[in-house]
Amino acid sequence: MKTTKKINLDGISAIMYPLAFGIIVFLMWQGGVLNTLLHTDTNTLPPPSRINSIIFDNTAKILLNLKATIIVALIGLLLGSLIGYGTAIIAAQNKKWGSGGITLASAFNAVPIVALAPVMNNLTKHFSSNVDYRSMLAKTIVVMIVCIASMAVNAYRGLTELKPFAKDLMKTYAASNFTIFKKLLLPNSVPYVFTALRVSLPASIISALVTEYFSEKVIGVGRQIRENIVTAQFATAWAYIIVSCFLGIVLYVILLLVENSVMKNRKIK
């Protein structure tokens, strides 16, 4: 009884404190105090009211660009995570060789996105003659590559760090490899999968934004941010930045909710 009350209080303050801080920052921003603190004028950092009015004036256009970004980020995240998980399954078959492969997979993260994007543009030109399709594909591949490593590394841990003798026990029951995977390895790796997703979800959005800078089609929140920054339209650029942050937060909260419900049900069992 006591503990639940404490958790509730904790939960409330975990929301209230940041919210209060956010409101203070918002007021400082709107009131121009933030601009004074950062030595920036209202052109470089426009007040929220101005940004809001731009968002509401251009809802249709923003949604169109947002849709393109969401598709690239989520499909890239899904494919990258699946490949990462698949790599981890293969690597977990033989720990001695597997861990080396996982290290190699994580080395891909050292290649900057700015370098990947133009290469993928040239590569995908040979896959499809339809620009809409291939520019989406090129962007998705880049996001996918970014997402592989964290899933591979974490899932590998989830598949190998088991309770002692758990696997041996399964084997004494003469369980098939598939059954071992289904009953033991997969459930054991679930928390690790969520750890990986919590890292790669923000990464997938940021990399989707950056690949859009270089893509053949002028579409996407990232591309709009760049167009407006380069042509000095900071207020409009900020509108898109706020939208992209909002997208990131919403997707992250959804992920946390899914994680919570999945993990809770595991405990009830």
Added chain:
Amino acid sequence: MAELNKKKESNPFVTLVWTLGFFIIWEIIAFLVEASPSIRSPEKVLPHFWKIIATAFDSKKINGSETAIQLVWLNAKVTLLRSAQGFFIGASIGFLLAILMSLTNVVKKIAFPYLMIIQMIPILGMAPIILSFTGDIDTSRVVIAAILTFYPVATNTLAGLEAVEKEKHELMYSYAAKKWQLYIKTLIPACIPYLFTGLKVSAPLAITASILVDTLQGGIGLGCLLSQSLKGAMTRYVFWLIVVISAAIGILSYLLMGIIEDLVSSHKKAERACKR
């Protein structure tokens, strides 16, 4: 976080075979690209790895005074220095922030969601504000690299500080240890493995971030050269050389953190052994 260091079974032979395997696959794909009739300029899709390496040893002057590798190295040095500065500042701030967050619950609760949000602001959006604040593009580049690196360090260190078992706390308090003693004697040493996990993530991040930040304005830097190698009149192999070298630097920075960690932890072990 890519907690690779948890289990280190670094067998040099295994790593070698994997690396070789990777390059064999690269060469096969490059061969297929070259053989494909629809791909007119294979070096724009994926050239042979040995040709990229050959470019490094080519004595032909790319811009009158430097060969390809000299030019890349000249720019890499600048980017490396900037990313090292950014990494150092970012890691320090991340570490201090983690301690501050573990000290006061209020700071932790306030800061945590916002640290997350800062990571989601595209660099391009932050850049003009930081530029007008610092008034100098190179300082801005360092600042942005720092902003992008402190998050993994802060979160991992905090996780480490929180992971120290309660019993250790209570034991120290029973010795009537002061709070700062508690931190210096138990908490900070205990969170060092976690700190290095964070450092290993953010070291390559600092480098890729610096390369991205380079493209904000012209000048010297790997990112600048990268875009120049696509825009200007020079062979496409310079571009590939940059890709290979920047990836190599990123991997090396990761390995370097591992080496430092080994040094620190072996030092700690030796200390403990002496005390016994």
Added chain:
Amino acid sequence: MERKNIKKATFLVFAAMVVLSFSSCSKEESATVTETKEVSTTTTTVSEVKTDKDRILEAAAAGKIGNWGLGNEYEILALLAKYDQPLEFLSQDFTMDGFDDDSIELASAMTYNELGLVKNDYDGAYGYGDSVGYIDMNDEGVAMLEDNLFTTKEFAMANPNTVKAFIYASLKGWADACADPSAAAEVVYKYGSSVSSEHQLYMASEVKKLVETDTLGNPVSNYGYMDDAAIQQTLDLAKTYIQLDDSKAAEKLASLTIDDIRDTSYWVAATESVDGSDLGTPEKTDVKIQLKWLPQSQFMGYYMALDKGYYDEVGLNVTIVPGGGDIAETTAVYNGTVDFGVTWVSNMISANAAGMGLLEVAQIYQRSGLLLVYKK
């Protein structure tokens, strides 16, 4: 219990992904169908000898007109509007790869840069020689002025002598550079360009043409001259084709006149000066100029002035800052990191629409250097 929930969650995520991807794919497919139809109808009507108009209509129908975007696209949009085509283009990524592999039929190119890369056969160039042709924006009547010299209104007011002295020395550099482009190319090369010397030389000879010829093809002898008619045409086109989402900025754009974007008095004073010493003591002596792009012959006049000591002569200590990144020169001049900048007039107009208060003090390029290049 546990597995069911995991299954449920993964199923939900999958379902969401599938729905998302299908909804996007189906739209993309329908777009392709209409596109191919349009192509087939136009190809049947095209006659043996293609005119420029045919080429534009054909490429527009196929959706294969390229430009870099990012504020470089307004002339292309004006051209498309002239031929009643939809205002859409493919994004070129600053290489000419798209032109090379035929994913772009009509590719944007600057006379002094990309055209040389397409035609010539040095390292990194594409070697098409005379097998390519081009459509010139000046001939099409949609030319907008490009490389100028600008500062902020505030800076010009506070430091009039610095501005005059800077214009004076810079124009002297431009005169020298145009008198001997190959010497200028070497000077630029010396100051750290990453472009090959052959390309630098090609660029210098082409830039000379842009500096000494106006949009109608007439010779210009007074360097940096600000032609009101050409600036007016640039402003008019900018007002039509710069699309701003910010309604406040859009209002400002519509209200701009050429007096809001250029001031000829500093240039007049500089050109009337006998030897630069009669321009008064500069208020600020350490000044920086940010280029629009990487160091190359496009900016040879400034490098020439620096190399020959013309800036020193008028008492200025000048640093040349290379551009070419995403922090535009307009932003850098506006927030005071640099004092002068080189930009396209259209970019200055959109920056002023956003409230930046920038002021052109000399117009270096007298005609548009933008072309649409095609394979014959």
